[in-house]
Amino acid sequence: MYQLSGDLQNFSVDKIADLKNKRIVLRACLNVTVDKEGKVIDATRIDESIKTIKYLAENAKQVTILAHLGRPESYSKELSFWNVHQVLQEKLGQEIEFVLFQNSPKNLEAKIILGDNIRFFKEEESKDPDTRMNFAKDLAQFGEVFVNDAFADYRESASTYDIAKILPSYLGYKFIEEVEALSKFSNAANLVSVLGGAKLSEKLDALKALAEISEKVVIGGAMAYTLLKAKGVNIGNSLYEEDKLSLAKEILNNYENKLVLPVDHLIASEFNEVASKSAHVTLDEQVPDNTVAIDIGSKTTELFVQTISGAKNILWNGPMGVFEWETSAAGTLAVGKAISQNSSAYKLAGGGDSIAAINKLGLTGFNHISTGGGAMLAFIAYNEFPTLDIVINQ
Ligand code: AMP
Numbered sequence: 001m002y003q004l005s006g007d008l009q010n011f012s013v014d015k016i017a018d019l020k021n022k023r024i025v026l027r028a029c030l031n032v033t034v035d036k037e038g039k040v041i042d043a044t045r046i047d048e049s050i051k052t053i054k055y056l057a058e059n060a061k062q063v064t065i066l067a068h069l070g071r072p073e074s075y076s077k078e079l080s081f082w083n084v085h086q087v088l089q090e091k092l093g094q095e096i097e098f099v100l101f102q103n104s105p106k107n108l109e110a111k112i113i114l115g116d117n118i119r120f121f122k123e124e125e126s127k128d129p130d131t132r133m134n135f136a137k138d139l140a141q142f143g144e145v146f147v148n149d150a151f152a153d154y155r156e157s158a159s160t161y162d163i164a165k166i167l168p169s170y171l172g173y174k175f176i177e178e179v180e181a182l183s184k185f186s187n188a189a190n191l192v193s194v195l196g197g198a199k200l201s202e203k204l205d206a207l208k209a210l211a212e213i214s215e216k217v218v219i220g221g222a223m224a225y226t227l228l229k230a231k232g233v234n235i236g237n238s239l240y241e242e243d244k245l246s247l248a249k250e251i252l253n254n255y256e257n258k259l260v261l262p263v264d265h266l267i268a269s270e271f272n273e274v275a276s277k278s279a280h281v282t283l284d285e286q287v288p289d290n291t292v293a294i295d296i297g298s299k300t301t302e303l304f305v306q307t308i309s310g311a312k313n314i315l316w317n318g319p320m321g322v323f324e325w326e327t328s329a330a331g332t333l334a335v336g337k338a339i340s341q342n343s344s345a346y347k348l349a350g351g352g353d354s355i356a357a358i359n360k361l362g363l364t365g366f367n368h369i370s371t372g373g374g375a376m377l378a379f380i381a382y383n384e385f386p387t388l389d390i391v392i393n394q
């Protein structure tokens with residue numbers, strides 16, 4: 001668990017001296033949900049970035065906004081900011097100059113500038129520190145001060161980390177809000193972590209670290225099936241990750257007493273919504289051949305709800321089943337309710353799919369809902385948070 005030392009307000013954008021004469025490089029989180037054309041279909045992250053952008057747009061000499069979208073290999077229209085630019089401009093009520101950084105930065109005089117998806121540049125996430133640092137130096141030419149408001153983009157990259165070694169650095173409102181809320185969790189005694197979602201691989205590191213500090217780790221969703229298969233349980237045609245089986249075995253051996261896995265399942269004959277309507281619950285933990293698990297079963301729901309009810313701190317990331325389909329939303333709904341209705345616990349939820357499930361199922365009562373799923377897990381799981389440390393230890 002990250003231990004915050006000192007007052008983050010000292011690093012707030014509010015504290016930048018002589019702001020009206022400063023050009024600011026702002027790293028925002030604009031990693032919104034887009035459709036196949038790149039049209040924004042969920043603007044939550046834009047909404048959350050507006051406060052810092054507005055403050056800088058009104059008070060600084062110039063602000064250049066950097067951000068990423070998805071995981072592009074190279075340029076694609078779908079992951080370009082053409083529509084993010086329009087939506088951001090509308091919400092801000094001011095004109096924003098949209099540029100690709102191949103255009104010479106020194107000629108840009110607009111008050112507010114948005115660079116296209118920073119991950120179109122391979123240097124942004126290069127494994128070679130020199131390459132990343134050289135790219136950060138290019139980015140640093142856009143201003144005299146760096147502001148990081150992208151809490152969710154917690155991995156070290158040129159625009160989230162290296163640039164903070166070059167310019168005096170501050171934190172945006174969203175970043176501070178997330179860290180302050182998560183820090184309330186700091187004495188994470190009697191912690192129950194509830195993990196779900198599609199991929200074990202994306203949560204493996206956090207899972208190990210969370211297992212160390214949690215009393216119990218409840219695991220549902222497709223990620224449970226890699227663990228169940230590693231345990232020797234028949235999982236039928238359920239989604240799992242073959243290349244993660246040996247790591248899954250290791251986790252099972254090391255944290256046997258902490259993991260709470262499904263003991264029955266809601267199964268369908270095929271993985272589609274029509275088939276889901278005639279789904280039924282298995283008798284035990286085995287998933288019969290030629291069937292696929294789409295949600296946790298009733299015994300599992302009871303077991304998970306019971307485990308959650310005794311917790312004093314609860315961390316939730318990821319749905320328990322395919323909550324997008326009516327029949328297989330029940331597990332996520334029951335577990336989500338058990339979390340939100342545990343009145344004596346501090347309850348944190350986070351990540352895109354958990355937020356979608358919370359909204360869809362109308363769950364209320366969380367102490368904090370973090371838009372950064374991976375970032376939230378990393379904050380709770382580890383002692384360091386590099387993109388924050390680099391700013392407060394400069
Ligand atoms: P993630 O993005 O890793 O949090 O995964 C969220 C997705 O996992 C949601 O779209 C769910 O529909 C999906 N999911 C949850 N449980 C299952 C399951 N048993 N089989 C397949 N997909 C699942």
